[in-house]
Amino acid sequence: MTSREFTFTQQDFDRVRALIHEHAGISLNQSKQEMVYSRLAKRLRANRLTAFSDYIALLERGNSSEREAFINSLTTNLTFFFREEHHFPILAEHVKSRKPPISLWCAASSTGEEAYSMAMTMADLYDTMRPPVSILASDVDTSVLEKARTGIYSAAQLEKLSQEKLRKYFIQESDGQARIRPEIREMVTFRQINLLDERWAIQGPFDAIFCRNVMIYFDKHTQERILRKFAPLLRQDGLLFAGHSESFHHVAGLFRLRGKTVYELANQI
Numbered sequence: 500m501t502s503r504e505f506t507f508t509q510q511d512f513d514r515v516r517a518l519i520h521e522h523a524g525i526s527l528n529q530s531k532q533e534m535v536y537s538r539l540a541k542r543l544r545a546n547r548l549t550a551f552s553d554y555i556a557l558l559e560r561g562n563s564s565e566r567e568a569f570i571n572s573l574t575t576n577l578t579f580f581f582r583e584e585h586h587f588p589i590l591a592e593h594v595k596s597r598k599p600p601i602s603l604w605c606a607a608s609s610t611g612e613e614a615y616s617m618a619m620t621m622a623d624l625y626d627t628m629r630p631p632v633s634i635l636a637s638d639v640d641t642s643v644l645e646k647a648r649t650g651i652y653s654a655a656q657l658e659k660l661s662q663e664k665l666r667k668y669f670i671q672e673s674d675g676q677a678r679i680r681p682e683i684r685e686m687v688t689f690r691q692i693n694l695l696d697e698r699w700a701i702q703g704p705f706d707a708i709f710c711r712n713v714m715i716y717f718d719k720h721t722q723e724r725i726l727r728k729f730a731p732l733l734r735q736d737g738l739l740f741a742g743h744s745e746s747f748h749h750v751a752g753l754f755r756l757r758g759k760t761v762y763e764l765a766n767q768i
């Protein structure tokens with residue numbers, strides 16, 4: 500530890516853990532110490548600080564712009580187009596039988612690939628660029644939302660998309676990047692929403708909620724708090740999509756497994 504650029508003690512790590520749990524619900528175990536050091540070292544440099552204890556004191560004083568940068572630094576944003584592909588035909592089949600307008604929520608959208616995959620699925624289903632669908636896409640991390648709003652992706656990020664989808668739903672830019680078509684972009688509204696917050700300024704009900712690969716960062720108690728708030732926002736026969744390693748058995752009274760990581764409300768009228 501002495502050869503490090505900044506002083507970072509176990510006590511500092513514990514304070515960081517407490518702060519990120521308090522502000523974003525994220526639980527970090529001991530193995531994340533190195534990750535925390537390398538991600539926050541940039542923030543110490545930006546603030547011209549030499550010790551983590553000073554940086555933590557800055558956060559504890561309630562500096563709101565630094566708190567935002569702190570949260571942005573500690574979120575893990577991995578995502579890609581049509582991740583966990585089997586969910587998208589299930590979404591299409593679910594929406595097909597419903598009366599429009601359709602309302603969907605992508606509750607941890609990261610850089611937008613998931614929400615745009617939902618939007619392309621809806622355009623395919625209705626066979627129009629302007630289906631009667633609105634998608635709310637949210638994340639706690641303001642930097643990923645900024646990227647998502649641009650709808651511009653690099654060749655590497657577009658790799659997983661079929662040529663057909665690429666041709667149909669993207670406009671090629673001169674530098675190898677591609678931009679989502681404006682009609683698809685307009686289906687999606689991006690907003691910052693912290694799932695941990697007591698209140699979400701959200702207009703339900705939703706026909707489906709995608710909340711994938713984010714609950715794994717929360718402890719069971721936090722997951723349950725969030726799931727209890729999802730339930731009244733979902734239509735009676737709506738669907739909740741979870742990530743591949745997430746399961747909500749602990750709230751069986753609230754959600755029932757309907758298919759592979761797809762849940763429905765347990766008490767439907």
Ligand SMILES: C[S@@+](CC[C@H](N)C(=O)[O-])C[C@H]1O[C@@H](n2cnc3c(N)ncnc32)[C@H](O)[C@@H]1O
Nearest residue numbers: 523574577578607609639640693694711712713
């Ligand atoms: C691993 S990404 C998953 C993205 C996408 N849902 C997927 O499955 O590909 C997790 C996302 O959850 C977001 N996140 C973490 N804590 C959050 C919170 N308290 N409220 C809202 N979003 C949060 C992170 O910023 C990150 O973008």
